[in-house]
Amino acid sequence: MLWCHPRAPLYLSSSLACRTMPAVIFWQWVNQSFNALVNYTNRNAASPTSVRQMALSYFTATTTAVATAVGMNMWTKRAPPLVGRWVPFAAVAAANCVNIPMMRQQELIQGICVKDRNQNELGHSQRAAAVGIAQVVISRITMAAPGMILLPVIMERLERLHLMKKVKVMHAPLQVLLCGCFLLFMVPVACGLFPQECELSVSYLEPELRDTIKAKYGEQVLFVYFNKGL
Secondary structure, eight states, rough: OOOOOSSSSOOOOOOOOGHHHHHHHHHHHHHHHHHOOOHHHTTTTTTTTOOOHHHHHHHHHHHHHHHHHHHHHTTTTTTHHHHHTTTHHHHHHHHHHHHHHHHTTHHHOOOOOOOOOTEEEEEEHHHHHHHHHHHHHHHHHHHHHHHHHHHHHHHHHTTTTHHHHHHHGGHHHHHHHHHHHHHHHHHHHTTTTSSSSEEEEEGSSSSSHHHHHOOOOOOOOEEEEEOOOO
């Protein structure tokens, strides 16, 4: 079982050959390489990232994903086949928790721009960046969860059918079709979990920024707004 996109996990095969160690390592690397590109392009563009930071983020994310997948693959060798099919989801979820923050670390270091209701800039907040990135991580994992958890169960049942055993060439197209059906619903659901323009109470901001806002605007500004990225 393989995949290659944080928003569109692609399941190609559930054969034993595709669960060998080299295959697990290779497809985790492919997946997280693509994830790194997607996370970079969907960051808050106001926070630039250097080539060195990108390289470090890429290395950390891919290493985490591969280590998780390899470790769980070894741990589940004697487990039922269905348990082994859930290894990719655990690896993808763990990698997302590292890949997204690392690729957007400049937002965590420098903070992201927060504004008032009238789009007037109030300053930069690291806490707002942390909230936005956490919401993106949750959305990405939620997006992949139904397909990567339920689809293996469905395929486990379907592969027992006589027709499926006879026409094995249909396994991959069927998995792609079912994956597309899951994503048809889960992409809008996951993207709609949190608004693109986030609202955050001024009281949650860093003390320095909070005091600056209160000194300038008093009680007129109780919430700040920022773009969390995708």
